[in-house]
Amino acid sequence: MTTTYAALLRGINVGGSRKVPMAELRTLMTGLGHDDVRTHLQSGQAVFAADHGDEESLAAELASAIEKHFGFAVDVIVRDHAYLKAIADNCPFPAAELEPKQLHVTYFSAPVEAERFAEIDRDAHLPEEFRLGDRALYLYAPNGLGRSKLAEILSRPRINKGLIATSRNWNTVVKLVEMTGA
Numbered sequence: 001m002t003t004t005y006a007a008l009l010r011g012i013n014v015g016g017s018r019k020v021p022m023a024e025l026r027t028l029m030t031g032l033g034h035d036d037v038r039t040h041l042q043s044g045q046a047v048f049a050a051d052h053g054d055e056e057s058l059a060a061e062l063a064s065a066i067e068k069h070f071g072f073a074v075d076v077i078v079r080d081h082a083y084l085k086a087i088a089d090n091c092p093f094p095a096a097e098l099e100p101k102q103l104h105v106t107y108f109s110a111p112v113e114a115e116r117f118a119e120i121d122r123d124a125h126l127p128e129e130f131r132l133g134d135r136a137l138y139l140y141a142p143n144g145l146g147r148s149k150l151a152e153i154l155s156r157p158r159i160n161k162g163l164i165a166t167s168r169n170w171n172t173v174v175k176l177v178e179m180t181g182a
Contacts, residue, residue: 002035002051003080004180007062008107009044010075010166018072020044028069032061040175044074044166047179055079059109075164077107081180083134088177092131093140100170101144106137106154109164116159125150145169 007029012020022039025046029037034048050058059078066074087105088095095103114132122129128150129140141148145167155165168176 002049004036004047004049004182005055005058005078005080006084006176006180007046007048007059008077008079008166008168009046009066010077010164012044012074013042018070018074020066020070020074022046024069025066028065029062032065038179040172040179043172045168045172045176047176075109075166077109077164077166079107081177084173084177084180087133087136088173090133092133092138093129095170098140098170100174102140102142103170104139104141104145104151104167105133105170105173106139106165106167108135108137108160110162111135112137112163117154120150120153125153130154139167 009020012018022042026037026039029046029048033052034050037046037048039046053061055078059076062078063074063076066076091103093103112132112135117130127142128148130150131138137154139148139151139154141151145151153159
C-alpha cells in the first residue's frame with residue numbers, strides 16, 4: 001500500500017548556505033524509489049508517495065542520501081497525511097482568525113513532555129503563547145516569528161536537546177495537508 005508523506009528538511013537554503021535545489025531534491029527522491037515527488041517553496045518541504053518503510057526509516061534514508069549527494073548533513077522529519085491533518089485540525093489557537101505569519105508549528109522528531117519547557121516564564125512573554133501537541137509545538141507570535149522573543153527561547157539547544165525540531169508557518173502547515181491529501 002502506498003502512503004503519501006511530507007519530508008521536512010531543517011535549515012536548508014537559508015542565508016545562502018546549505019543549498020539544496022528543489023529540482024535536484026526531487027530527482028534524488030525519485031531515485032530512492034519514491035513516486036509523485038513534489039516540492040513546496042525553496043525552504044525544505046517535499047511531498048512523496050512510498051510503498052515501503054515508516055516515517056523514521058524514510059527520514060533516515062533521505063537524510064543519508066542528501067548527505068551523500070550534497071556533502072552536508074540535513075535533519076529530516078517525515079510525517080504522513082493523517083498526522084499533518086491532525087496537527088492542523090487540533091490547533092489550539094483560532095487559526096482562521098489569525099494572520100498566517102502569526103501562527104507557527106514546530107515539528108519534533110519524537111514526543112515532547114511539558115517538563116522540557118517548565119523553566120519558561122509564559123506570563124513574561126504574553127501576548128505570545130505556545131501549546132504542545134502530538135510531536136509538535138504551536139506558537140502564537142502576534143508580531144511574527146522574526147520579532148518573537150519566545151520563539152528565540154523555544155529554539156535553544158538545551159530545550160530541544162536530543163530532538164530534531166523544525167518550524168513552519170501556518171500557510172505551509174495548511175499547504176502540506178493539501179499536498180499530502182491529493
